[in-house]
Amino acid sequence: MSHTSVTIYYNPRCSKSRATLELLEQNNINxxxxxxxxxxxxxxxxKHIIKLLGVSVRDIIRTHEQVYKDAGLDDNDLxxxxxxxxxxxxxxxxxxxxxxxxxxxxxxxRPPENILEIL
Numbered sequence: 001m002s003h004t005s006v007t008i009y010y011n012p013r014c015s016k017s018r019a020t021l022e023l024l025e026q027n028n029i030n031x032x033x034x035x036x037x038x039x040x041x042x043x044x045x046x047k048h049i050i051k052l053l054g055v056s057v058r059d060i061i062r063t064h065e066q067v068y069k070d071a072g073l074d075d076n077d078l079x080x081x082x083x084x085x086x087x088x089x090x091x092x093x094x095x096x097x098x099x100x101x102x103x104x105x106x107x108x109x110r111p112p113e114n115i116l117e118i119l
Contacts, residue, residue, distance in 0.1 A: 006031040006119075008109075009041070009049075009098040017097040020109035024099070027119060031099070040091035046084050049098060052106035057083045060095045060108065068093060 006024065008031045010017045024031045034041075041049065050057055057080045061068065068074060073086055073093075087093050097109040105118040 004102050006102075007034060007100045008032070009034050009036045009094065009096060009100075011035065011037055011096050014096050016109055016112060020097045020099065020112040020115055023109075023112050023115060027116075029119065036091045036094055036096070040088055041094075043084055043088050046087055048103075049100065049106055050084070052100060052104070053098070053108060055108075056080065057087070060098070061087065061093050062095055065092055 006029050008017075008021060008024065010021060010033050012018065012035065021031065021033070046057075050060065053060065061073065061083065063074065067090055071086060071090070072078075073083060095108055095110065097112075098106060099109060099115045099118065100106045101118050107115045107118045109115050
């Protein structure tokens with residue numbers, strides 16, 4: 001498995017993030033770790049991640065977070081751009097971990113084994 005670049009959007013406090021990073025290490029993959037709580041992805045990066053995942057923005061939002069409801073993001077009429085902007089400003093809402101391979105493929109590590117499909 002030789003990839004030029006593997007990036008993981010990671011939260012050290014999240015067990016799924018830790019398990020996914022461990023899975024990468026077990027496969028001898030040295031990933032670029034982005035602690036997105038400290039370095040939130042910008043709007044363009046989020047759009048790219050969503051495109052690579054092939055999902056809608058709602059699929060990568062943590063809808064059980066209180067801030068989701070407080071910010072009114074559960075309004076189904078909100079445009080995707082507003083949701084993406086909210087994600088960039090409030091990284092707590094981002095589903096995790098997200099692994100990106102060679103800037104061309106992405107997977108959400110829920111469960112962590114999902115990432116094996118793109119490695």
